[in-house]
Amino acid sequence: MEDKILLEISGLVKRFGSETVLNGIDLSVHKGEVVVVLGPSGCGKSTLLRCMNGLEPPTDGTVLLDGKAVTADGKKITELRQKIGMVFQSYDLFPHKSIMDNITLAPIKVQKRPKREVEQDAQRLLKRVGLWEKRKAYPRELSGGQKQRAAIIRALCMNPELMLFDEVTAALDPEMVKEVLDVILELAESGMTMVIVTHEMQFARAVADRIIFLDNGKIVENSKPDEFFTNPKSQRAKDFLKTFSFEKRKNS
Amino acid sequence: MQGSGISVLFMGKNLLRLLGGLWVTLRISLIAVLLSIPLGLLFGMLMTLKSPVSRIVSRVYLEFIRIMPQLVLLFIAYFGVTRAFGWNLSGDTSAIIVFTLWGTAEMGDLVRSALISIPKHQYDSAMALGMSRVQTFGYVVVPQTMRRLIPLTINLTTRMIKTTSLVVLIGMTEVLKVGKQIIDANRFDYPTAALWVYGVIFLLYFLACFPISMLARKLEKRWR
Numbered sequence: 423m424e425d426k427i428l429l430e431i432s433g434l435v436k437r438f439g440s441e442t443v444l445n446g447i448d449l450s451v452h453k454g455e456v457v458v459v460l461g462p463s464g465c466g467k468s469t470l471l472r473c474m475n476g477l478e479p480p481t482d483g484t485v486l487l488d489g490k491a492v493t494a495d496g497k498k499i500t501e502l503r504q505k506i507g508m509v510f511q512s513y514d515l516f517p518h519k520s521i522m523d524n525i526t527l528a529p530i531k532v533q534k535r536p537k538r539e540v541e542q543d544a545q546r547l548l549k550r551v552g553l554w555e556k557r558k559a560y561p562r563e564l565s566g567g568q569k570q571r572a573a574i575i576r577a578l579c580m581n582p583e584l585m586l587f588d589e590v591t592a593a594l595d596p597e598m599v600k601e602v603l604d605v606i607l608e609l610a611e612s613g614m615t616m617v618i619v620t621h622e623m624q625f626a627r628a629v630a631d632r633i634i635f636l637d638n639g640k641i642v643e644n645s646k647p648d649e650f651f652t653n654p655k656s657q658r659a660k661d662f663l664k665t666f667s668f669e670k671r672k673n674s
Numbered sequence: 675m676q677g678s679g680i681s682v683l684f685m686g687k688n689l690l691r692l693l694g695g696l697w698v699t700l701r702i703s704l705i706a707v708l709l710s711i712p713l714g715l716l717f718g719m720l721m722t723l724k725s726p727v728s729r730i731v732s733r734v735y736l737e738f739i740r741i742m743p744q745l746v747l748l749f750i751a752y753f754g755v756t757r758a759f760g761w762n763l764s765g766d767t768s769a770i771i772v773f774t775l776w777g778t779a780e781m782g783d784l785v786r787s788a789l790i791s792i793p794k795h796q797y798d799s800a801m802a803l804g805m806s807r808v809q810t811f812g813y814v815v816v817p818q819t820m821r822r823l824i825p826l827t828i829n830l831t832t833r834m835i836k837t838t839s840l841v842v843l844i845g846m847t848e849v850l851k852v853g854k855q856i857i858d859a860n861r862f863d864y865p866t867a868a869l870w871v872y873g874v875i876f877l878l879y880f881l882a883c884f885p886i887s888m889l890a891r892k893l894e895k896r897w898r
Contacts, residue, residue, distance in 0.1 A: 475802060477798060477801060477802065497806070500801075500804045500805065500806050501804070503801065503802060503803070503804040504803075504804035506802075507802075508799075508802040510795060510798065510799060510802075512793075512795050514793070514795040514796055514798065514799035515799075516796065516799075516800075516813075516814055516818075517818065518817050518818050518821060527803075527813060528803035528804060528805060531805075531809060531813060532803065532804045532805055532809065533804075573799075576803070577802075577803070580803065580804065
C-alpha cells in the first residue's frame, strides 16, 4: 500500500425517490489497498460501489478518482470507467460472444489498442486463471465459477487502476466460491487496489487491509480486519457478526 | 369419357397461370414484409420509450390492428376508403397498405419484446467497461436483439404469405382464384380436377414457405 489516495469519496448521498440509500459517506482508498465493505443486505453496499464508477449518479457529494470527478455524463465518464474494473454478482458475460471476444471487445473497441497486443494480454490472463482451453467457448458452456473468473479477466484486460467486486460469489455454488476468491486473493497479493462487497467473512478477513461496515447508508465502522472481527466497536457490528457464527446449545 | 384431372394442369397455360397467381400473392407479401421490417424496427423502439404519449399511441395502434380481422382491414382499405374519401385504391395497393400496417404492428411487438428481454445487467457491464451508449447498443444490445429477432421475423413472413390469400375477397386474381377458374372451366370434362389443382396450390404454398421456415430453424439452432 502506498500513501497516494486513489479514490476519494466525500459527503456522498444517494436517494432513490424518497428513500435515502447512502447518507453521507466519506471514504478514501489508497493505491494498492484492499477495502472490504460489509453490512446487512439493503444497507447500500452495492449502491456505494455503483456510485464509485458512475453507474449511479450521486444525489450529493463527490467521488474522485485520481483527483478527477466521477460524474455520470458524457465522454469523461467513459474514460474514467476504463480505469475502474467492475465485476457483478450475475457474471454478465456477453452471451453472443466467445470468452476471448468477451475479453478483447472493450480493449479493442473502446481503448483502441492493437488486436494482437490485447490478445496476448488476454492469453496471459486466461492462462493465469486456468481458462485458456475455454477461450473459444461461449458463456453458456461454462460453469458459474468459470464465468465469474472470465468476467474478472474481462475487467482486468482493460488494465484498470481500481477493481470493484459486487458480491461476486453470491450466485455461485459453494464449491465454486473458492476458485473465484483465490483469483481475487492473488490479485490482492499483486498489489491491485480493490473495493470488495462480500458476504464471505473468512475471505474478507484474509483479503482486507481495511473493513468498512455499512448500516443504514452510513459507515458505522472503519477498522483493521483483525480488530473488526475480534473486537467490533459498535453494537450493530457485533449483532451482524453474530449472525455468521453458531454456538453449540447442548450441554451448556 | 372423362379424363384424369391431372391432365388439366398441363392443358394450355394452366400451370403458368397458377404460378402467375402465386406471384400476385408473393409480390404483395414480399413488398409488405420489406416495408414492415424497417417500420417495425422503428415502431418497436418507439414502444420501449418511456414517454407515456408514445406508449399509449403505439399500444392503441397495435391493439387496433391486432383485434381487427385482416379481412375487415382489407374491406376498409378497399371499399371503405373509397366511400369515405373518394380515393380509388387498387386492390394491389390496398392489400400492400393493409399488410404493411399489420406487419409493422406485429414486427414492432417482436422488436419490443426482444429489446426488453436484454437484461439490465448487460447494459451495466458494457458501461462498466467504458463503453458509450452508442457502443453499448452497437456491440452488445443490438446483436443480441437481432439473434432473437431473426427467427421470429421469418415466422412472421410465412404467416404474411399465407394470409395474403385473403386478397381474393377484394377481387384480386391470386393463386386460389386462378385455381377456381381452371376448375370451373373444366368441371364437366374433368370432375376430379379440383383435387389436383388444389393439391398443386398446396404444394406451391409449401414450396414458398418451407425454405423460409427451414432457414428460421437453422438460425434458431445456431444462435440459441
